[in-house]
Amino acid sequence: MNDAVSPSRYQLAEIGALLAEPARAAMLLALIDGTSRPAGELARAAGVGAATASAHLKRLLEGGLLAVHEQGRHRYYHLANDDVAALIETLALPRARPVLPDPAGGHRALRTARTCYRHLAGRLGVGLCDALLQRGYLQAASEGMRLLDDGARALTEAGLDASRVAALLPLRGRGCLDWTERRLHLGGPLGVSLTDVLLDAGWLRRRAGTRALQPSDDGLRRLLTLGVPWESRD
DSSP states (O other), X not given: XXXXXXXXXXXXXXXXXXXXXXXXXXXXXXXXXXXXXXXXXXXXXXXOOHHHHHHHHHHHHHTTSEEEEEETTEEEEEESOHHHHHHHHHTTTTSOOOOOOOTTOHHHHHHHSEEETTEEEHHHHHHXXXXXXXXXXXXXXTTEEEEOHXXXXXXXXXXXXXXXXXXXXXXXXXXXXXXXXXXXXXXXHHHHHHHHHHHHTTSEEEOTTSSBEEEOHHHHHHHHHTTOOOOOOO
């Protein structure tokens, strides 16, 4: 997935074949929040037995979509990198924007704010990326996106910890196409670290059992000072 050269038609077909199996797709979706999970948990997420899950995981590893971390006798699987997460999210783009009935608010919550491989996505993620770019706090260049000194100052004045913000300056980010908003949110190491800072500051909260994120009232007020637009809508 990280090769500098464009994939051949055979490589593209191989990736398509890996994603075409519903059980494998379920495993990848279970890992898109950036977590690492054991085979048994992924088998349950995919609704398959242990032997079948093992075969699917082997194919995903060989195809470069997954990586594995071994800790003693335990093996924990995770997405190979954020390129894979971006691929999975982007594959939804040709389809219509989801409009399924959702009485519990789950789809609505994901559209509002969620993690995409540990960085902020959804309407709030796109709004933050837009605001930082429009105000000149974030610079987009050939080597990626980087936070500028004025941006670090603005984040600090909005209430984030100065030392945590300063640690963002050497990092590089990337534009990641958001599958629900169809615009860019901030991904890469900078996007991941900025999301961690927002979570630790209480501007965002994790919702149990899902990758949806809940913005706090205080967090929304502070994001508004940075130019992030917000209106309560489904």
